[in-house]
Amino acid sequence: MSKELSCVICRQGKLAPGMATVMVAARETVVVVKQVPADICDTCGEYYLSQEMAEQIDDIVDAAAARGAEVEIIRYAA
Numbered sequence: 197m198s199k200e201l202s203c204v205i206c207r208q209g210k211l212a213p214g215m216a217t218v219m220v221a222a223r224e225t226v227v228v229v230k231q232v233p234a235d236i237c238d239t240c241g242e243y244y245l246s247q248e249m250a251e252q253i254d255d256i257v258d259a260a261a262a263r264g265a266e267v268e269i270i271r272y273a274a
C-alpha cells in the first residue's frame with residue numbers, strides 16, 4: 197500500500213487524516229455519526245474510512261436500527 201494516497205473521486209486531492217461526519221441510511225433508520233476519524237480529501241472533501249472504522253459504523257447503525265430509531269445522531273468517541 198502506497199502512503200501517498202490520492203482521491204478516487206476528484207483524482208486531484210490528497211488525503212489527510214481528519215474528522216468526518218458520516219451519514220448512513222439503513223431501512224427505516226438514518227444514522228449520523230459525527231467526528232469519525234477518516235482520511236479526507238483536501239480538494240473535494242470526500243472521506244475514506246478504514247476497514248475497522250467502517251465495521252464500527254456498521255455496528256452503530258445496526259444497534260440504532262435494532263432500537264427502532266428513525267434518526268440518530270451520534271458523536272463517535274475515539
Ligand SMILES: [Zn+2]
Pocket residue numbers: 203204205206207208209237238239240241242
Ligand atoms: Zn477528492
